[in-house]
Amino acid sequence: MKKTLIFGLLLLASYLADAQKPLRLAVAGVSHGHVPWILNRKDKKDIELVGVAEPDKELSARYAARYKLDPKLFHTDLGRMLDEVKPEAVVAFGSIYQHLAVVEACAPRGIHVMVEKPLSYRLDHAKRMVELAEKNHIYLLTNYETSWYPSIEKAFQLVADSNFVGKLRKVVVHTGHEGPKEIGVGKEFFDWLTDPVQNGGGALIDFGCYGANLMTYFTKGEKPLSVTAITRQFKPEIYPKVDDEATIIVEYPSSQCIIQASWNWPFGRKDMEVYGDKGYIITDNNTDYRLRNRTHPERRTKVSKEALGVYDDPFAYFHDVIRGKIELRPYDLYSPINNLTAVQILDAARQSAKTGKTVTL
Structure with a gap:
């Protein structure tokens, strides 16, 4: 009984420690006008920005300078970035058409995804994205104001x-x-x-x-x-x-x-x-x-x-869903x-x- 209690307490302590850890978050694309919110979110401790994937080097350099970010955070290839920095989650800030490619890259790697609204404008894309999320047991969220x-x-x-x-x-x-x-x-x-x-x-x-x-x-x-x-x-x-x-x-x-x-x-x-x-x-x-x-x-x-x-901060919401503090209804x-x-x-x-x-x- 005593060993069981100790083991249970250790599991609880481990769970609480994981729940308090910053979420390792990466960004896919920076062409969306709302991306400054995450790039300039330095005052919060729940998120750790670990990488940004953007093929446009000039655009990346501009954002790195504007928000005083380490240029080493920026990568030109999404898949390579995911393998190098190993984020827990990704937020997509490219075009809507690119949402499917982000999920195709993240889901098989077990990386949670949040896209800006809408999920897609094509039903075949949306179905594929949800299918990938369910198959790979990741969260797939869509953020609306x-x-x-x-x-x-x-x-x-x-x-x-x-x-x-x-x-x-x-x-x-x-x-x-x-x-x-x-x-x-x-x-x-x-x-x-x-x-x-x-x-x-x-x-x-x-x-x-x-x-x-x-x-x-x-x-x-x-x-x-x-x-x-x-x-x-x-x-x-x-x-x-x-x-x-x-x-x-x-x-x-x-x-x-x-x-x-x-x-x-x-x-x-x-x-x-x-x-x-x-x-x-x-x-x-x-x-x-x-x-x-x-x-x-x-x-x-x-x-x-x-x-x-x-929640008036979608990234805090994303964090709490992943950490198990929020249970999404269908x-x-x-x-x-x-x-x-x-x-x-x-x-x-x-x-x-x-x-x-x-x-x-």
């Missing part, structure tokens, strides 16, 4: 865990901004973001993915019945190869989602309207929301990340199953916009 919003999580709780709005009937998601050029994204980001191969489309992919991800969460993984989409080019002189405006209608057995994605709005916005048969919730931004039902008049309120335990915002469904919606939306027909799933 709206996953950090406490207002979104509060709305989900009011829909899923209470009867405040009643039966879910309609969700309207607005996501967009003035346009990549108009907000001043870097050249390397702009080049692939407006490329029909590297990004798969324009506003439809860049912002339509938010609504697909959120609706999958709010329906707890319910599969859609059909997708109808219309895209426009209001600024062909700036975005000649891709759409800059998209409206997507996703039908479910007892509800509907309307996704409005735009590179044309006068101001950036990410907000959502959730309607049930008894009430509604409207998230105005990341913390503020409005709600009303048949027994409660409309009221405005605010919620904090501390109140709900929402429909969670970061989860591969949720994001596989989101890609199915995006893939169907691209097909619908191209053919002018509703796509039945």
Whole structure:
């Protein structure tokens, strides 16, 4: 009995020590405009940056100088870097098309992966990525800004865990901004973001993915019945190869989602309207929301990340998933199953916009 107790305590001590160790993290690609977040994340102790793979040497040198990073961290070949520095996890900050190649390199090596939204824009790519993750027992996460919003999580709780709005009937998601050029994204980001191969489309992919991800969460993984989409080019002189405006209608057995994605709005916005048969919730931004039902008049309120335990740092979230502090549900915002469904919606939306027909799933 005493030996068993001692052995158990040793195992617990070992587990706690591993849980406290910094996560050995590498970066695949630096052409995404959000990569500075991880390159400049030096004040946190949960992550240790051990390598960066980027074939563009000039771009690597620029980032190394800007963030005072050791040039030896940078490599031109992803596979070679993985074998040399042996990270536990990789975050992908290249084009969306390159996500599959990152998972193909990492999964057989047992390296966890987090990509920037969306998981992919091609259903065949997404299926292959999830298949590789499951086969090799790695985590495959997708990071969305709206996953950090406490207002979104509060709305989900009011829909899923209470009867405040009643039966879910309609969700309207607005996501967009003035346009990549108009907000001043870097050249390397702009080049692939407006490329029909590297990004798969324009506003439809860049912002339509938010609504697909959120609706999958709010329906707890319910599969859609059909997708109808219309895209426009209001600024062909700036975005000649891709759409800059998209409206997507996703039908479910007892509800509907309307996704409005735009590179044309006068101001950036990410907000959502959730309607049930008894009430509604409207998230105005990341913390503020409005709600009303048949027994409660409309009221405005605010919620904090501390109140709900929402992570506003995706790398801390990634760390805690890998260390076993968080257990992902299949429909969670970061989860591969949720994001596989989101890609199915995006893939169907691209097909619908191209053919002018509703796509039945």
